[in-house]
Amino acid sequence: MAASERIGRWLAALASLIGGVFGAAFATVAARAATLPENRAEAMVHVYDGGGVTASGPAVLVRKSLADKVSLTGSYYLDAVSNASIDVVTTASPYNERRNEFGLAVDYAVRDSLLTLAVGASSEPDYDTRSVSLDIAQETFGGMTSVSLGFTRATDEVGKTGDPGFHDQATHWQYRVGVTQILTPKWLASVNLEAMSDSGYLGNVYRVARVFGAAVPEQVPRTRSSRAVKFRAVGDLGQRDAMHAEYRYFWDNWDIKAHTVEAGYSRYLGQSLLADGFIRYYTQSAALFYSDNAQTETTYVSRNRQLSDFDNVVVGGKLSYDWKKQPGQYDLKAHAAVELLNVKYHNFTDIRDGSLYSLRAAVLQLYLTATY
Amino acid sequence: MNTPVAASPLPLEGAPPADRRSRIRGGRLVIAWLVATMLSACAAPEPWVKPYERERLADPIMRLNRDALSAKHSEHVRDISEAARGATGVQGGGCGCK
């Protein structure tokens, strides 16, 4: 059975489940209603620096509800990238480019359900993406259980700088389902599942693979089918603090298996400060056709370090300050967040000296949020 | 020669004997009763955390994605460094406020 057929059957089963849940929701006697997300405005400056790549830029988001029925969200994100990464410096010369991303979403609350329709567009000089998603969040069981279903379809137009004749496409489908359950007055648990299907050009036009020491253009399969499942628990610890822990398992038909474990702690300090900290451990096994230096001729070969065997340890912290508050009117907060990444590759080498490559990166986010 | 087979109160050849049939009937009744009890038990659980007990759960520190842009950016950094994607989830089960 083709991947898309299988996913179609999966979706049909999910649709009948939503239908059942909706039907039951409409049969509810109590006049309940899901709440729209609160009005919000965010402005952020983000910086990524590591492994020879720096990317920074502003981002803004504005959300406003209209007539208490519909909420509109608009967002803009800019990435100014200066790329001198290990891949770029060893095969080409560093370059700069900009990526613009726009997003528009509509939230609609009907009875116990919140429907969200979102569209997004991202463009770089040689890569354009358009996406559309639909998410449904349904409160059931007296608000104790929240079931969510989502679908995203994205299309990419792939180009190549310096080669106007090159053009290809990629299409992506994502199906998600999640359940969040209130366990006690202090603990929540959730499970999320996602199935992703990609087809088309899934490689990188500039990247080269190595076969018998020689550089060859990479050959990546034109389909990919992935699954991920995540378990998460959040709990209030009683001292104006909370902790969360999560585990995600990812597997796909390129033979990549990845585990993610994260634990975090948040605490209110005084009357105006909120501090968060987390540690995240990520490990993945290489794709079937990945090779740092292939010693056999295979149909597919790639030296993309994103598909190699590696570990990533991230430590992060965030501080939020309640700047101005007018209850019932608005609430302005200032935030600073830092993440430190430490990636160690097990089968990707720095071809300049043959040693196993590792990179350290830092992420900084400075932003203001206002609810009004 | 064909012997007409008349409807008979006696058990047909191959059918289980009378006492075993009544036991099967009894067993099926028990199973039906158990299933009915389980289904009604299934319908019975009341939400055990009442809306007025959800104060701690409504606190922003219990939320998965408190700040949309920050979460989106962190997720983007992970997407371009790692092969694994998805199941990041959207959290529900809030304050029970309507």
Add this chain to the structure above:
Amino acid sequence: MHHTMFLRPWFRALLPCVLVASVGTATAAVQTSAAAPDFTLRSVGGANLRLGEQRGQVVLVNFWATWCGPCRQEMPHLNRLYDKYRSSGFVLLGVNIDDDPRAAADLAAKLGLRFPVLLDTDKQVSRVYDMSAMPATLLIDRDGRVRHIHRGYRDGVERTYEEQVRGLLKE
């Protein structure tokens, strides 16, 4: 395969349970046309207030919390309703269920609430009334009977409150 789990018999058998559970329970300890359970609570001002003593007047009891967004949205409308009809024999009681009574007093002061704010810190009254949503509003007539129950707040429901209050005042 993983996805076909959804088509397995055991999953389909569980579906009715999920659906039945999702209908939710609309059973409340308080029903319309029944007498409203009496209670005495301390108000933010310090004085005790008893529901039973309001007999002869039309009472609106609103259960709210500082952490509940829709509750805060509803407050200005309740304030206006109170101002408009208080001289006609209408009483509005705001029953707050925060763990911290100071947070309730602070927010009540900041929002300029003119009606009595009662503190149900140990949730006793909430348990008796067992409202299945937040906020919850009950309209009680002059004989102490619950006449209307509203669960949740949607934009515009304050107009329904006003109509129902006028109806009860006319009786």
